[in-house]
Structure formats: C-alpha cells, structure tokens
C-alpha cells in the first residue's frame with residue numbers, strides 16, 4: 372500500500388530531516404508515527420502528500436511510483452490520501468456541508484453523487500444536525516470531525532492525520548480517536564503522527580518512532596515510549 376525505499380530528505384537549509392527511511396505499510400493497518408519535536412514526523416507526512424519532494428529514495432502508493440513531484444500525479448494522490456491536520460484547515464466562508472462537498476467537487480464528482488455522499492459522511496462523524504453551520508460556530512472537536520468527514524468523503528484507501536488531537540481536550544481527543552478507529556475498522560489504512568502519549572498507550576497499534584530523522588523503533592502493538 373505504502374512503500375518507502377531509502378528515502379532521505381535534506382532541506383535547502385542543509386537540515387537532514389529524514390535519513391534512509393525504509394517503510395512498508397500494509398492495507399488496513401493503523402500506524403502511529405511518534406517522536407520528539409523535530410524528529411521528522413511532519414516531513415514524512417509532507418512527502419506522502421507531495422508537499423515536499425525527497426532528496427533521494429523511492430516512494431510507492433499502491434504500487435505506483437510517486438517519487439517525483441509531477442502535477443499529473445496530484446489527482447492520484449488526492450484520490451488515495453485523505454488528510455487531517457491539527458488546525459483543521461476548514462474554509463470559514465463555507466458551511467460544513469459545503470466544506471465536505473468541495474472536496475468532491477475538486478475531483479470532478481457528479482453533483483448527484485455529492486448530494487448522496489455528503490450526508491453519509493456527516494452521519495459517520497455524528498454531525499448531521501450541523502450541516503448548515505459555519506466552522507466558526509462549531510467547537511474544536513466538531514471542527515475536527517468536519518475535517519475528518521472531508522478527508523474520507525472521496526473514500527481514500529489511506530488517511531493521514533498530523534496531530535489530529537493536538538488542539539483538543541482529552542474528551543474531544545478520545546471522540547476523534549473513536550472515529551479514526553471506526554474508519555480503520557472499515558478498512559482504511561490510518562497513519563497518525565502524534566505526541567499524545569495517553570492515546571498511544573491506551574489504543575495500542577503499530578508504533579514507528581523517529582529520532583533525528585531515523586526510524587529507531589517499529590513495534591507491532593507498542594506504547595508511546597520504548
């Protein structure tokens with residue numbers, strides 16, 4: 372599903388954010404990426420999203436080589452990877468419904484399919500009644516649920532989450548984890564970069580720990596710490 376072969380990333384500043392990363396993530400897995408600030412977690416996510424290009428190495432998604440930044444491949448990435456950020460990144464001038472619909476519109480979806488699909492994902496994150504609200508009228512937890520609905524509306528096989536609970540209190544964080552767990556149980560591969568020790572320790576999954584840009588641990592049902 373995702374395969375990284377000898378991936379390194381050196382920024383123009385000379386910082387080596389990732390060094391010789393070899394990683395194989397299978398369909399249906401739930402993977403935490405942990406590590407101190409500066410370890411390279413966000414860089415890894417950015418490489419997968421093609422917001423940054425690796426300095427060397429090869430990346431494959433579903434067997435397709437996506438190493439080179441190539442505009443032709445961007446729709447392929449969008450179809451295969453849903454993404455959730457710590458700071459939600461919703462469009463504040465659009466309603467909840469419109470934020471989610473927009474993710475389908477940019478992939479050229481049929482309006483009939485959009486009208487059918489958006490309520491389904493809204494229901495999955497338990498926000499049907501907030502369809503016409505604007506993001507600023509919602510709590511942080513609700514905004515993150517909208518961003519998850521937007522991330523899964525095109526049914527991507529892979530969901531990337533970069534610190535999805537970072538801006539939320541523990542209760543809301545738990546709610547988000549329930550939803551991510553449910554999405555994973557339906558077959559979506561989930562990759563989540565996180566600092567949330569409690570979550571990793573309580574919901575044990577594969578843990579990949581980065582330190583100074585190197586994988587120092589890859590454990591099947593690990594905790595936050597070694």
Ligand code: ADP
Nearest residue numbers: 382384386388407408409410411412413414415
């Ligand atoms: P994490 O997400 O684990 O905190 P990052 O991937 O953000 O780690 O950062 C890894 C290293 O790369 C850090 O030393 C950081 O300062 C550096 N870095 C991140 N983004 C850039 C950038 N755009 N330009 C230069 N250095 C960067």
Ligand code: ADP
Nearest residue numbers: 466467468469470472482483485486490502503
């Ligand atoms: P069209 O028929 O022109 O494709 P729609 O009927 O799908 O458009 O939607 C018209 C507008 O109303 C869009 O901006 C859409 O996002 C919004 N909309 C449609 N259904 C809902 C809903 N259940 N709740 C909130 N907004 C909606």
